[in-house]
Amino acid sequence: MVTDTRSTTEVVPTTPAATGVHPRRRRRRGAARWFVLAAAVVVALAMLAPFVIMVLNAVKSPADYAQNGPLSLPGSLYLDGIVTFWQRVDFPVKLWNSFFIAGVVAVLGCLISLLNAYAIGIGKVRGRLWIVMLFLLANMLPQEALIYPLFDMARQVGLTNSQWSVIIIFTVVQSAFGTYLLASVLGTFPPALLEAAALDGAGRWRILWQVVYPIVRPTLGVLMIFFFIWTWNEFFIPLVMLTTNDTQTIPIALASLQGDRMMDAPTTNAGALISLLPALIFFLLFQRTLTRGVTAGAVK
Amino acid sequence: MSAPPVARTRRRRPAWLPYLPYLIPGAVGFVLIIGYPLVTNVYISLFSWPGGLAPLEWVGFDNYVALWGDSAFWTSFRNSVAMILAMVVVPTLIGLLLAAVLFDYLGRRFGARVASVLRATYYLPQILPVAVAGVLWNWILNSQTGALNVILRGLGVENPPNWLGDPATAMPSVMLVLIWVQIGYPVVIFMAALQRVDPELYEAAELDGAGWWRRFRAITVPQIRPETFVVTLTSTVAALKVFGPIYVLTRGGPESSTLVPSYYSYLNFFDKSRVGYGSAVATVLTVVIIAVAAVILVLQARAERREEAGR
Numbered sequence: 095m096v097t098d099t100r101s102t103t104e105v106v107p108t109t110p111a112a113t114g115v116h117p118r119r120r121r122r123r124g125a126a127r128w129f130v131l132a133a134a135v136v137v138a139l140a141m142l143a144p145f146v147i148m149v150l151n152a153v154k155s156p157a158d159y160a161q162n163g164p165l166s167l168p169g170s171l172y173l174d175g176i177v178t179f180w181q182r183v184d185f186p187v188k189l190w191n192s193f194f195i196a197g198v199v200a201v202l203g204c205l206i207s208l209l210n211a212y213a214i215g216i217g218k219v220r221g222r223l224w225i226v227m228l229f230l231l232a233n234m235l236p237q238e239a240l241i242y243p244l245f246d247m248a249r250q251v252g253l254t255n256s257q258w259s260v261i262i263i264f265t266v267v268q269s270a271f272g273t274y275l276l277a278s279v280l281g282t283f284p285p286a287l288l289e290a291a292a293l294d295g296a297g298r299w300r301i302l303w304q305v306v307y308p309i310v311r312p313t314l315g316v317l318m319i320f321f322f323i324w325t326w327n328e329f330f331i332p333l334v335m336l337t338t339n340d341t342q343t344i345p346i347a348l349a350s351l352q353g354d355r356m357m358d359a360p361t362t363n364a365g366a367l368i369s370l371l372p373a374l375i376f377f378l379l380f381q382r383t384l385t386r387g388v389t390a391g392a393v394k
Numbered sequence: 395m396s397a398p399p400v401a402r403t404r405r406r407r408p409a410w411l412p413y414l415p416y417l418i419p420g421a422v423g424f425v426l427i428i429g430y431p432l433v434t435n436v437y438i439s440l441f442s443w444p445g446g447l448a449p450l451e452w453v454g455f456d457n458y459v460a461l462w463g464d465s466a467f468w469t470s471f472r473n474s475v476a477m478i479l480a481m482v483v484v485p486t487l488i489g490l491l492l493a494a495v496l497f498d499y500l501g502r503r504f505g506a507r508v509a510s511v512l513r514a515t516y517y518l519p520q521i522l523p524v525a526v527a528g529v530l531w532n533w534i535l536n537s538q539t540g541a542l543n544v545i546l547r548g549l550g551v552e553n554p555p556n557w558l559g560d561p562a563t564a565m566p567s568v569m570l571v572l573i574w575v576q577i578g579y580p581v582v583i584f585m586a587a588l589q590r591v592d593p594e595l596y597e598a599a600e601l602d603g604a605g606w607w608r609r610f611r612a613i614t615v616p617q618i619r620p621e622t623f624v625v626t627l628t629s630t631v632a633a634l635k636v637f638g639p640i641y642v643l644t645r646g647g648p649e650s651s652t653l654v655p656s657y658y659s660y661l662n663f664f665d666k667s668r669v670g671y672g673s674a675v676a677t678v679l680t681v682v683i684i685a686v687a688a689v690i691l692v693l694q695a696r697a698e699r700r701e702e703a704g705r
Contacts, residue, residue, distance in 0.1 A: 127499070127500075127503045127504075130495060130499055130500060131500055131503075131508075134492070134495060134496065134500055134512055135512070137492065138512050138515040138516065140574075141515055141516055141518060141519060141574065141577070142515060142518070144519075144530055144531065144534060144574070145518065147534065147541050148530055151541070159544075163541075163544045163545060163548050164541035164544055164545060165541075165545060206419050206420050206423065207420075209416045209417070209419055210416070210417060210420040212413070212416050213410075213413040213416035213417045214417075216413070217409075217412075217413025217414075217416065218409075218410050218413075219410040219414060219417065220408070220410055228424070229424070231684070232424065232428045234631050234683055234684065234687055235428065235432065235680060235683070236634070236635045236655075236656055236676060236679050236680055236683060237635070237637075237656075238637075238655075238656045238659040238660060238663075238672075238675075238676040238679065239431075239432055239435050239673075239676040239677060239679065240427070240428065240431040240432060240435065241431075241660075241663065241676075242431075242435065242438065242445070242663055242669055242672070242673060243430065243431035243432075243434035243435055243438070244427070244431050247426075247430075247431070262423070262427065263427055265423065266423040266424060266426075266427040266428060267427070267428075269420060269423070270424070270428070273420065298412060298413065298416075302416075323521070326523065327522075327523040327524060327525075329523070329524055329525050329637065329638035329641070330637050330638065330641075330656075333641075334660075334664065344523070345523040345524070345525035345526060345638075346525070348525055348526060348529050349525045349528070349529060349642050352529060352532065352642065358539075359533065359539060362529065362530075362533045363530070363533070366526050366529050366530040366533075369523065369525075369526045370521075370522050370523065370526045373521050373522065373523060373526075374521065377521045381514075
């Protein structure tokens with residue numbers, strides 16, 4: 095839309111009447127725009143500053159830090175912080191745990207969202223408005239109001255300290271949002287496609303997988319990325335449910351090291367850096383899909 | 395031609411009936427993971443229970459009566475107001491301004507690429523796991539070895555504040571961290587919203603001589619009102635539920651100055667072994683969240699109706 099990069103006037107070139115009307119005002123604005131840009135860049139730098147400080151100090155030795163402070167470039171590359179953190183939390187195990195939990199939740203959550211949304215959006219089951227409301231409500235509930243019974247239930251069925259307890263919980267929680275989103279998408283599904291498939295003798299199950307699924311696959315993709323990142327970043331329920339080193343996720347491992355004597359400045363920063371890398375890589379890989387997805391949630 | 399008879403047979407057996415089985419997995423999960431625990435939580439709140447295998451002791455509404463006189467409980471909800479300020483009010487206002495400036499001013503003068511790079515920068519803290527953001531800030535704000543105070547001492551400040559350790563500065567520090575985390579969310583949503591505003595509106599306003607601020611107030615703000623409501627609703631709920639940042643930054647301290655309801659119930663569940671009391675806190679929090687969400691939704695519906703009537 096707004097791709098006109100060089101024009102100094104605000105007016106789109108197709109309206110010649112406006113060019114040359116206020117030459118003086120235009121020049122003044124020409125200077126103003128640099129101030130506005132500078133202000134926006136200052137805000138951006140403020141947002142980036144903690145990241146920069148983290149990276150600088152993740153590879154700076156404690157002696158260097160004591161002498162030159164947090165803002166200097168590291169005198170030499172100091173990797174002990176990274177090594178200490180890596181070994182201390184047994185990072186590969188935590189990485190796999192996070193990946194496994196988030197991955198399974200993303201897939202199962204999408205599957206249940208699709209099944210629910212098929213019945214609500216296309217099947218138009220009675221009371222669907224109430225069902226959607228209920229799911230939305232579930233998404234708003236504080237997890238504290240569920241956690242103790244869930245914790246107790248996990249113990250009764252032998253899922254104490256099991257990743258499956260976390261997987262089951264988040265599959266339901268995430269699919270509540272997924273159902274809401276997908277149901278509204280499927281509510282506008284072209285009926286002609288469904289009728290044509292029904293005339294060809296396809297049953298409901300086949301219509302779901304051969305007609306509906308291929309069309310909503312992009313939306314499902316966005317949902318899957320969302321579910322993955324949300325579950326990856328979750329803190330409260332994994333903190334309560336996963337109690338030992340071999341089951342915990344990355345955020346829990348990092349938080350549980352706080353206050354530890356081993357956690358000097360480089361180890362803390364290296365830990366934060368390593369812990370955010372997977373999320374960052376994931377974000378960069380799917381940035382386009384994601385921006386589209388963030389929007390999808392906002393448009394009713 | 396064959397449509398009418400089909401419709402007639404469908405009336406006898408509703409067409410939606412065969413779709414019900416598709417709801418079974420979702421319904422079972424919902425009842426098991428949301429419905430049953432929620433009801434059980436309210437039930438537990440009527441008992442005195444240390445948790446685990448200990449017996450439950452019926453106390454009726456005693457827990458709620460105790461809450462009424464519990465100053466920590468009131469403090470936690472007062473602090474929720476600060477959370478709303480830091481996660482809803484400030485980020486939404488700043489986000490609105492930033493989004494409008496990026497989209498309508500910088501995007502036009504310096505190109506869409508500049509705008510999207512800035513937007514990505516603002517959004518960066520949003521992709522951080524909250525625990526990671528908390529651990530990072532906890533170190534930056536540490537009174538002895540933290541980056542901020544080392545810098546301040548380097549600048550000649552004798553006794554820089556103990557940011558997270560002093561009841562006077564702990565809450566403002568937590569709020570600043572939350573604003574930093576939160577700002578990207580409204581910026582991204584609002585910029586996406588602005589995409590669907592008809593550019594001719596702006597052009598017409600400009601030809602009429604409306605300045606940037608006039609256009610911002612007369613076009614941008616009203617046009618993206620639906621998104622503003624979505625952002626307000628979702629971040630208000632998130633602010634009332636906030637747990638991770640508090641746990642990692644301050645654990646509710648010092649002296650309960652940053653205590654929030656969710657952390658208070660967690661404390662009662664797993665630290666003080668007062669599960670019934672914790673359940674009561676969680677129940678009250680649930681009711682408050684639903685009530686606040688309902689108010690926002692009603693306001694939204696009313697605003698929409700007024701807008702339609704105005705047309």
